[in-house]
Amino acid sequence: MTTRFSEWTKKLGQQHFSMDGSSETLCGQAMLGNNYARYLYEEDKTPCPDCAQKKEFIEGSEIIMESMLENERQESIDTVLNDPLVKTLTGF
Numbered sequence: 001m002t003t004r005f006s007e008w009t010k011k012l013g014q015q016h017f018s019m020d021g022s023s024e025t026l027c028g029q030a031m032l033g034n035n036y037a038r039y040l041y042e043e044d045k046t047p048c049p050d051c052a053q054k055k056e057f058i059e060g061s062e063i064i065m066e067s068m069l070e071n072e073r074q075e076s077i078d079t080v081l082n083d084p085l086v087k088t089l090t091g092f
């Protein structure tokens with residue numbers, strides 16, 4: 001599961017991000033007014049450092065979580081495969 005972010009850019013090019021379904025930006029601003037994310041050129045946008053940092057942090061921790069879950073899954077498979085009863089039953 002990966003969090004999707006929506007870009008929310010103000011008229012003057014201040015670029016924020018919000019998590020999908022949230023009514024606030026990552027830096028805690030209410031998303032009032034129009035979203036110019038699609039209408040402004042990338043070079044005219046100024047990323048909000050707070051949003052950029054939080055977005056990076058959330059994305060980073062999700063990658064760590066996913067690899068942890070993957071390890072856990074592998075460990076449970078190993079546990080099951082090494083179980084003496086399973087070994088007897090399957091003939092390994």
Ligand SMILES: [Zn+2]
Pocket residue numbers: 015016017025026027028048049050051052
């Ligand atoms: Zn922001």
